[in-house]
Amino acid sequence: MPFVRANGIDIAYARSGDPRGRPILLIMGLGMQLTAWPDEFIDGLGELGFDVIRFDNRDCGLSTAFDDAGTPSRIWTWVKAAVGLPVRSAYTLEDMADDAAGLLAALGVTRAHVVGVSMGGMIGQILAVRHPERVLTLTSIMSSSGRRHLPRATAKARAALLRQPKGTDRSALVEYLVDLFRTIGSPAYPTPERQLRERIARSLDRGVNMDGVLRQLVAIVANGDRSRVLRAIRAPTLVIHGAADPLLPPACGEDTARLIPGARFELIEGLGHDLPPALIERFLALIDAHTHGKMAPDPIARLFERQ
Numbered sequence: 243m244p245f246v247r248a249n250g251i252d253i254a255y256a257r258s259g260d261p262r263g264r265p266i267l268l269i270m271g272l273g274m275q276l277t278a279w280p281d282e283f284i285d286g287l288g289e290l291g292f293d294v295i296r297f298d299n300r301d302c303g304l305s306t307a308f309d310d311a312g313t314p315s316r317i318w319t320w321v322k323a324a325v326g327l328p329v330r331s332a333y334t335l336e337d338m339a340d341d342a343a344g345l346l347a348a349l350g351v352t353r354a355h356v357v358g359v360s361m362g363g364m365i366g367q368i369l370a371v372r373h374p375e376r377v378l379t380l381t382s383i384m385s386s387s388g389r390r391h392l393p394r395a396t397a398k399a400r401a402a403l404l405r406q407p408k409g410t411d412r413s414a415l416v417e418y419l420v421d422l423f424r425t426i427g428s429p430a431y432p433t434p435e436r437q438l439r440e441r442i443a444r445s446l447d448r449g450v451n452m453d454g455v456l457r458q459l460v461a462i463v464a465n466g467d468r469s470r471v472l473r474a475i476r477a478p479t480l481v482i483h484g485a486a487d488p489l490l491p492p493a494c495g496e497d498t499a500r501l502i503p504g505a506r507f508e509l510i511e512g513l514g515h516d517l518p519p520a521l522i523e524r525f526l527a528l529i530d531a532h533t534h535g536k537m538a539p540d541p542i543a544r545l546f547e548r549q
Contacts, residue, residue: 243304248344249337254304255297255345259288264378264533265351268296269342269369271360271384272462273455275303275445280517286526295354297345299338299365301454308332313453314460331464332457335361339368343376355533356477357381360490360515361462364388367498368468370475379533380479383525384487384515386494387501388468399426399488399515407452415450416442423516426489430512431520472501479505480532482525484513506537 245252256276259266266287270278276296287294298305311332342365346354355378358366363385370377386392395403402425407418419442427433433441479502483495492509499507508528513521531537 245304246345246348248348249340251300251306251341253297253300253306253341253345253348255295255349257293257295257349258284259292259294261293263288263291263293265346265354266292266294266529266533267342267346267351267354267356268294269356269358269362269365270296270299270302271358271362272458273302273451274359274362275448277303277445277448278441280519280522282519282522283517283525286522287529290526290530292355293351295345295349295351297342299362299458300333300341301451301457303449303451307451307454308457309451309453311457314456329460329464331461333461335364335368335461335465336372338365338461339372342366342369343373346376352376353378355379355381355529357383357529358385359383359517360385361458363498364462364465364468367471367475367502370477370479371471374476377477380475380477381482381529381532382479382495382498383482383517384484384490384495384513385481385498386490387472387497388462388466389497390467392497393491393493395490396488402426403489412446415446426487426515428484428512428514428516428518428521429486431518433516433518437519469501472498473503475502475505478532478535480508480528480537481505482508482510482528484515485509485511486513487515489515506532 243254245254276298300306301308356366363382366380370380402422408414481495481499483492485492499505
C-alpha cells in the first residue's frame with residue numbers, strides 16, 4: 243500500500259483506473275477505509291475514464307492514528323451536541339479537508355472531481371471552500387449541512403451507532419458491524435449477507451481503530467453548522483440522498499442542496515445510508531453526467547421549504 247506524507251501525517255492511498263483520465267478523489271465516511279468503496283463502483287469509474295484516487299482518512303485504516311488523543315465518550319459527546327454545548331475534538335473536519343488537498347498536491351494532481359460519502363461529503367464540502375482551486379466538481383452523497391433544525395437519526399439508527407460491541411475479538415466486531423450496516427442500510431436494496439460479511443472481514447483484516455471512529459465522530463459533532471461553508475461553494479455540485487436514510491434523513495440532503503448555489507438534488511427511493519450493489523450503475527451514471535456537465539435541470543420538487 244503506497245503512502246504520501248501530507249499535512250503532517252502519513253496518508254495511505256490507492257490509485258486505479260485510467261492514469262491519463264480525469265482525476266476523481268473519493269472521500270469515505272465515518273470510520274470507513276478506502277476498501278469500503280465497492281469494487282464494482284471503483285471498476286465502473288475506471289471504465290468511464292477516470293483516474294480514481296481513494297485514501298484512508300486520518301485515524302482510520304493505515305493512515306496516521308491519533309491514539310495519543312485518547313478515547314472520547316460517544317454518549318457524552320452526543321448529549322452535549324443535543325443540548326448545544328461546545329464539543330472539543332482532537333482534530334477538525336477542516337484538518338481532514340487539508341489532508342485531502344495535501345494528498346492531491348503530493349500526487350501532482352492539480353484539480354480533481356470530488357465525491358464524498360456521509361462524513362466524506364462534509365469533508366468534500368469544506369475542501370471545495372478551503373481549496374477551491376483543487377475541486378472541479380463536488381458530489382455530496384448521503385451527507386448534511388449540520389444545521390441543528392434538521393431531523394435527527396431514527397432511534398434505532400442512533401442506538402445502533404452508540405451501541406458498543408459485545409467484545410473485542412474479531413467475531414464480536416463482525417456481528418456488531420453487520421448489525422450496524424443492516425440497521426442503516428437500504429431497505430429496498432439490501433446487500434447480500436455473504437457480500438456484506440466479506441467486506442467487513444476484509445476491513446477488519448486490514449486494520450481497525452474503534453477509538454479513531456469515536457474521534458472522527460467528535461470532529462463531526464464539533465464542526466456543527468456548515469451553512470456559511472455551503473453558501474460559499476462555487477464548484478458545480480450534485481447532492482445525492484436516500485429517501486430511506488435512517489441516519490441522515492432526506493431533509494439533510496435537501497438542505498445541503500438548497501444552501502449550495504446551483505446545486506442539483508437527486509433523491510433515490512429505497513436508498514438508505516450505504517452504497518448497495520443494485521444502485522451502483524445509477525450512482526455511476528449520475529456522477530458521469532455531472533462531471534461532464536450534462537445534468538438536466540433539476541426535475542425533483544423540493545421536499546422542504548428553505549429555513
